[in-house]
Amino acid sequence: MKLLTHNMLTSKCMKGVTVGYPLGINVSDVRVSEVDFNPEFVAKIIPKLDWPVLYNAAESIGQLEDLPKEVIDNFENDREFLKKVHHVLLEVDIINGELICPETGRKFPINNGIPNMLLNEDEI
Amino acid sequence: MCKSWKTYLLWFAQEHVEFRYAEIESLLSLFKIDMRYLEQPKNEPFWIVQFSSENDIKLLASRSVSLRNCLELWCHAKSIPQLHDKLKCFPRNLMEQHFKSNRSFKIEVETFCKHFTQAEKINKIEAFRAVSLTNPDVIFQYIEYYGTEANNPPELPYEVASGLRQLIKKISLKTRKFIGNTSMDPQLSLLMANQARIKDGAIVLDPFVGTGSLLVAAAQFGGFVLGTDIDYLMLHGRTKPSRIKQKVRDKNESIRSNMQQYNLEHRYLDVLVNDFAVPFWRDDIQFDAIITDPPYGIREATERVGTIKENYTVEEKHLSTHVPAKIEYGISNIYRDLLRFSAKHLKNRRPNEDYNENCLPSHPCLKLVANCEQGLSKVTSRRLLTFEKINHPTDEELRMTHNGIMDFREKYFIVREETRKERRTKEARIREENRLKYGKNQDK
Numbered sequence: 001m002k003l004l005t006h007n008m009l010t011s012k013c014m015k016g017v018t019v020g021y022p023l024g025i026n027v028s029d030v031r032v033s034e035v036d037f038n039p040e041f042v043a044k045i046i047p048k049l050d051w052p053v054l055y056n057a058a059e060s061i062g063q064l065e066d067l068p069k070e071v072i073d074n075f076e077n078d079r080e081f082l083k084k085v086h087h088v089l090l091e092v093d094i095i096n097g098e099l100i101c102p103e104t105g106r107k108f109p110i111n112n113g114i115p116n117m118l119l120n121e122d123e124i
Numbered sequence: 125m126c127k128s129w130k131t132y133l134l135w136f137a138q139e140h141v142e143f144r145y146a147e148i149e150s151l152l153s154l155f156k157i158d159m160r161y162l163e164q165p166k167n168e169p170f171w172i173v174q175f176s177s178e179n180d181i182k183l184l185a186s187r188s189v190s191l192r193n194c195l196e197l198w199c200h201a202k203s204i205p206q207l208h209d210k211l212k213c214f215p216r217n218l219m220e221q222h223f224k225s226n227r228s229f230k231i232e233v234e235t236f237c238k239h240f241t242q243a244e245k246i247n248k249i250e251a252f253r254a255v256s257l258t259n260p261d262v263i264f265q266y267i268e269y270y271g272t273e274a275n276n277p278p279e280l281p282y283e284v285a286s287g288l289r290q291l292i293k294k295i296s297l298k299t300r301k302f303i304g305n306t307s308m309d310p311q312l313s314l315l316m317a318n319q320a321r322i323k324d325g326a327i328v329l330d331p332f333v334g335t336g337s338l339l340v341a342a343a344q345f346g347g348f349v350l351g352t353d354i355d356y357l358m359l360h361g362r363t364k365p366s367r368i369k370q371k372v373r374d375k376n377e378s379i380r381s382n383m384q385q386y387n388l389e390h391r392y393l394d395v396l397v398n399d400f401a402v403p404f405w406r407d408d409i410q411f412d413a414i415i416t417d418p419p420y421g422i423r424e425a426t427e428r429v430g431t432i433k434e435n436y437t438v439e440e441k442h443l444s445t446h447v448p449a450k451i452e453y454g455i456s457n458i459y460r461d462l463l464r465f466s467a468k469h470l471k472n473r474r475p476n477e478d479y480n481e482n483c484l485p486s487h488p489c490l491k492l493v494a495n496c497e498q499g500l501s502k503v504t505s506r507r508l509l510t511f512e513k514i515n516h517p518t519d520e521e522l523r524m525t526h527n528g529i530m531d532f533r534e535k536y537f538i539v540r541e542e543t544r545k546e547r548r549t550k551e552a553r554i555r556e557e558n559r560l561k562y563g564k565n566q567d568k
């Protein structure tokens with residue numbers, strides 16, 4: 001699972017959960033692989049990201065490298081910055097680990113890169 | 125501005141005929157291409173249309189799946205002598221640009237719904253007194269069409285571009301690594317992706333993703349793809365193989381491995397095991413497109429997680445191995461949820477669009493028979509509305525005051541105010557950029 005996807009998920013749909021965001025992350029296996037860099041795509045995505053959530057998620061799994069704490073001004077034209085964002089969003093892949101609901105502590109296992117968000121019948 | 129229009133023949137594959145018009149219309153709108161129909165398209169494999177630039181037609185062909193090829197149409201006629209006569213009258217200068225002395229060419233004879241032997245084909249060519257080579261720069265096609273109705277026109281066109289028919293073969297299910305018994309046919313997948321007008325960099329979701337055929341098509345056209353499915357074994361490639369000869373699935377069969385196979389891995393985002401009835405997407409997430417093929421309960425169950433037992437809880441000791449129970453997720457509920465979800469999570473492609481048929485002036489006694497738009501500026505247009513009286517009003521109807529129409533002046537100035545503000549901020553930004561860029565040098 002990529003951090004871009006993590007940025008988009010909440011466990012709000014669970015019974016008794018009101019915000020459910022951001023989900024915590026535990027990792028046991030992260031794979032970093034090179035992915036073709038598409039600066040236009042990254043630039044388009046940045047305004048839609050919840051930046052602090054991305055920053056904290058990257059930090060919590062030890063993949064922060066030198067990502068700035070805030071989005072810089074005029075980021076569209078800063079190739080270096082876009083490259084860093086590209087790296088955390090698309091090149092870092094959580095292969096095994098778990099996502100954690102911040103309110104109930106419910107764990108969602110990630111196996112082979114695929115998070116299992118299936119709830120039990122008493123959780124919905 | 126006066127454009128010069130040229131006539132072209134669009135030749136379609138005679139397959140999925142129903143999708144053809146919708147695909148072409150979607151692509152014309154995606155690329156903002158102007159195309160004129162010289163005749164209303166029917167279910168025939170040939171359309172005669174006009175474009176004002178050859179680039180437009182190339183762009184269209186670069187994305188179309190239903191198109192076989194496009195030809196510049198020089199003439200067409202119902203009989204061969206007529207065709208020869210017409211061709212003789214075709215302006216030389218338009219033809220000659222393709223007959224430069226250093227360019228080779230060949231003539232192809234094509235037929236539709238009839239077969240010619242090689243000798244017959246050569247005779248047809250000889251009739252034009254032309255030469256054919258094996259490796260030409262320019263291809264001329266001569267087509268005899270015996271289509272659904274007899275008596276249709278043979279054509280003599282010059283080939284401009286061909287469509288994406290080869291892509292259908294490239295992503296064929298026969299050679300695809302991971303497939304299942306509900307994998308969507310590649311041609312339909314591509315047509316669906318085109319109808320969703322997927323652009324480079326679009327974020328695309330398939331909430332009932334299965335083996336991800338639709339994601340392959342979406343990624344092929346530049347989409348960054350996400351999928352969800354309730355079936356854990358499916359996403360992990362552990363369901364029973366659907367190929368007759370295959371006993372067990374390979375270790376790494378998955379949607380991701382399909383993307384790798386087609387060199388599209390950089391457009392693969394993620395797939396999640398998730399029941400669509402309880403989605404995990406943040407409320408404000410917007411997808412550029414949602415394309416899907418939801419279950420209809422015949423090949424696969426229409427189910428969601430749930431139980432009919434009241435106050436049921438999973439016991440602590442069973443938690444780690446518990447498989448959630450399912451209840452029926454009726455088709456009508458699936459569609460209701462899908463439309464609601466889409467209304468909420470789709471990006472609005474036409475912000476500020478405040479026109480819809482319902483906001484036109486209307487009266488129960490007047491039937492709208494025509495509605496034609498004339499563009500005035502980027503943000504405004506006016507319409508000619510033609511009404512026909514169909515009933516005489518009752519007293520009550522005469523007194524009716526219904527009017528949901530916002531004052532045009534009011535709207536007009538709101539939009540202008542916005543654009544003026546946008547322009548001012550943009551100018552300020554450019555000034556600031558210039559200051560940063562050149563300011564330092566000036567300081568020296």
Ligand SMILES: C[S@@+](CC[C@H](N)C(=O)[O-])C[C@H]1O[C@@H](n2cnc3c(N)ncnc32)[C@H](O)[C@@H]1O
Pocket residue numbers: 304306307308331332333334335336337338352353354355358398399400401416417418419420424425426427428429453
């Ligand atoms: C018709 S298949 C989709 C096939 C897919 N287009 C492909 O190419 O493989 C429908 C899929 O919906 C999934 N499904 C059924 N109920 C679901 C639910 N409640 N939530 C999410 N997915 C569900 C099934 O597991 C199945 O894979």
